[in-house]
Amino acid sequence: MKKLISLMLCFCMFCGFVPQMASAASTTLSLEQELAEDLKSLGLFRGVSDTDFALSRKPTRVEALVMLIRILGRENDALTKGGKHPFLDVPSWADKYVGYAYENKLTNGISATKFGSGDIASSSMYITFVLRALGYSDAAGDFSWDNPYALARTAGIMLGNPDIIGFLRADVVLISYAALEAEVKGTGKTLADKLIEAGAISAAAYATYYDVSVFAEAPTPATQLSAEEIYKKCSPAVFFVEVYDEEGQMFATGSGFFIDSDGTAVTNYHVIEGAASARITCSDTNRKYKVLGVYDYDTKNDWAVIAIDGSNFPYLELDKTPVTGGATVYAIGSPLGLQNTISEGLISNTNRYIDGVSYIQTSAATSSGSSGGALINRSGKVIGITTAGFSGGQNLNLAVPVSAFEGFTKGKAHSLSALYDNSSVKYFGNINLSGFSKEERTYELLRMWVQNYRTTVYNGLDAYHEAFETDSGDISFVLSYDDSSDSFIVSAISESSKSCAEGHIRFNRYSNNTDCEFYYYFDKYMKNPDLKGVATVSKYEFSENFSPWFSDFYGGYNAYDYKSDCEDIAGSLYYAAIDFIDYLLRSYLEYYEPADLYELGFTSMEN
Numbered sequence: 228m229k230k231l232i233s234l235m236l237c238f239c240m241f242c243g244f245v246p247q248m249a250s251a252a253s254t255t256l257s258l259e260q261e262l263a264e265d266l267k268s269l270g271l272f273r274g275v276s277d278t279d280f281a282l283s284r285k286p287t288r289v290e291a292l293v294m295l296i297r298i299l300g301r302e303n304d305a306l307t308k309g310g311k312h313p314f315l316d317v318p319s320w321a322d323k324y325v326g327y328a329y330e331n332k333l334t335n336g337i338s339a340t341k342f343g344s345g346d347i348a349s350s351s352m353y354i355t356f357v358l359r360a361l362g363y364s365d366a367a368g369d370f371s372w373d374n375p376y377a378l379a380r381t382a383g384i385m386l387g388n389p390d391i392i393g394f395l396r397a398d399v400v401l402i403s404y405a406a407l408e409a410e411v412k413g414t415g416k417t418l419a420d421k422l423i424e425a426g427a428i429s430a431a432a433y434a435t436y437y438d439v440s441v442f443a444e445a446p447t448p449a450t451q452l453s454a455e456e457i458y459k460k461c462s463p464a465v466f467f468v469e470v471y472d473e474e475g476q477m478f479a480t481g482s483g484f485f486i487d488s489d490g491t492a493v494t495n496y497h498v499i500e501g502a503a504s505a506r507i508t509c510s511d512t513n514r515k516y517k518v519l520g521v522y523d524y525d526t527k528n529d530w531a532v533i534a535i536d537g538s539n540f541p542y543l544e545l546d547k548t549p550v551t552g553g554a555t556v557y558a559i560g561s562p563l564g565l566q567n568t569i570s571e572g573l574i575s576n577t578n579r580y581i582d583g584v585s586y587i588q589t590s591a592a593t594s595s596g597s598s599g600g601a602l603i604n605r606s607g608k609v610i611g612i613t614t615a616g617f618s619g620g621q622n623l624n625l626a627v628p629v630s631a632f633e634g635f636t637k638g639k640a641h642s643l644s645a646l647y648d649n650s651s652v653k654y655f656g657n658i659n660l661s662g663f664s665k666e667e668r669t670y671e672l673l674r675m676w677v678q679n680y681r682t683t684v685y686n687g688l689d690a691y692h693e694a695f696e697t698d699s700g701d702i703s704f705v706l707s708y709d710d711s712s713d714s715f716i717v718s719a720i721s722e723s724s725k726s727c728a729e730g731h732i733r734f735n736r737y738s739n740n741t742d743c744e745f746y747y748y749f750d751k752y753m754k755n756p757d758l759k760g761v762a763t764v765s766k767y768e769f770s771e772n773f774s775p776w777f778s779d780f781y782g783g784y785n786a787y788d789y790k791s792d793c794e795d796i797a798g799s800l801y802y803a804a805i806d807f808i809d810y811l812l813r814s815y816l817e818y819y820e821p822a823d824l825y826e827l828g829f830t831s832m833e834n
Contacts, residue, residue: 560600
């Protein structure tokens, strides 16, 4: 890592990347359209025109921030007072909002000079904003910013059942509308009451445009099914899991259930822990299918979302509403290998807190092999994953609530053979590379590590970030994976007190070429770069004196006087990127060998 820092100290360098997320497909949003019009009449929401609210589009970070300012009742202050900020990517219409929010510590940027205005706002980000407006604090431990959903439901801002995975502006409307009737923590007053007191909206306008019954009228009481109907409807979606070691020997069994027809399924993490491979058996057809891998998992909360090789599977619907103590529930699983056994019981406790984890306690009988099965309510919907029980008691069993895996990441599935984690200290802390072919192992290793040891989301991508302070300025590095193009982006960020530069390196699994973009700002607070260079080079052409040739280079300030220097800087950036990857592999991945850098097409820095 010292060599990497020494390379970067030679230059003032700032590297970023701007991959864009695909826009969502349009859908029928009649209710959301009506609510958006009401919010507009209250001065709390705007569209791209008087009638078009762009509800089928994903919200951006800057749009989410503006909504936060509005529901805090501070829009007039923001537009009147504004504020200063260091970000270079803020559109002129949002400049006062961002400046006000930055000076009042309502938000930060994604780097020293970028706010990420056009980046996609996730559901967790927006819900976090709303919960903060309601007086809750993630810093104080009220909730976790990356999983705020349980508190959001308790607070009453999820009444419209927003889609937290395919999050759209329509879902922003649903959450914002519900939040107006939610209580501000510890005050006994609703958010609407606070906005009226602050003069942000009038009581008369609120009485005219807000319909307090809109969510109460929407849901129809669910049909209550008998045990026979539950079994007939739900058991085909619950399957038997067999888990195998590297030698192909079965060493464990469990249960799981589908949550969509395309093979996305849920089980307990401990069911697949240590597995080299696994397969399932469907109860309705007795057919066996391969487990392709894992989309996402949580060792502490003991859940895993897995990918099954197949399609057109029967699946279960999740019930996200709060559970009720004393309610009748059914457990379906494969205890002791007895496939699709059903048992009936009650919810004994809605929130049994054990070792820092929240469980649903139930009297529905479960045994060894039931782990990963479905806990189902009388409407035939899943409310939990059957997980464990108390061996010394009668009918004292636990289930992980479905809220635990709400908002899970569904990218490319990770191979089961990569999930050996003996230390449980860090995600993928002990990856067994023998599960991969020689050509694929390092690329796959990095991809899985970034997606599972991510520390931030940057331009909509999972990313790992580290920052370093030096006498010459701050230096940051970011490694992210872009699933849409199956490529990595390595970014280096450096700036002095006055100037900075930016660029990014993208390398693709199947391409021998690496793309580099380079930007330089003489004044880091300027919105446009003074110099820009673009180069495409072979990953196999590195040498000690390597410097890319910019096929496209332009800018002001006699740009070509700086072209040679900028090409030298870009060459050093390549080496810095390689060394940063090498540093990550050495620091966090036990089985890494230095020669594995060759698998990415790079020459090792130490050879």
